[in-house]
Amino acid sequence: MVNEKLLVGALKDGALLVHADPAIHAGLLLRPGAKQAEMGTGRSMGPGWIRVDAAGIDEDAALTSWLHTALEFNRAATGNGRCTRRWATLAERCPPAWPAPPRR
Template sequence: MPESPQDLLVQRIRETLQTQRSVREKRMFGGVAFMVDGGLAVSAGQDGDLLVRVDPAEYEDLLAKGGQPAFMGSGRPMGQGWLNVPAVEVDDDKALAWWIAVGLTSERT
């Protein structure tokens, strides 16, 4: 049985985060969230999209780099602390690592 886009992204996130000391995975709201040092940094969506915690001060700049406003449920915006990154924007491992680094930096602020 072929792996889902979410399963493939989860594996890639695991590989990217393998050098972090405290990583925990938790299924939340249909996604697989990655908690690093106790804070949620990123989450793999069912369609292979990446939910990323961001610094609200960098929100507009990150929209220009491929992020999209994140929504919870049916059209409820999550605010400027979160972005959704479409699967096509994280197809490349370097791009995925860059977005994960954004989430890690924002999680620690």
């Protein structure tokens, strides 16, 4: 969750559920491992919801690319670039790279 919106989700089989810009949905489906996300068999989640198979995110660069894609849509959809995560208190804006998890 970023800015109170779902960014991505990890699925049981290692796949990734990505929330992306519906305007570029068709192009994103051409990327390796990407297909239309479904909520149950045959029930499409609609444009902007993409399932990326584990093989499509097995390289760090591929995973990072999907995270950036989802983060850019999140920023545009929420109308602000500010992070609302509690642990990002020092950042005015979300960093361009995926942030490190909070220290415990």
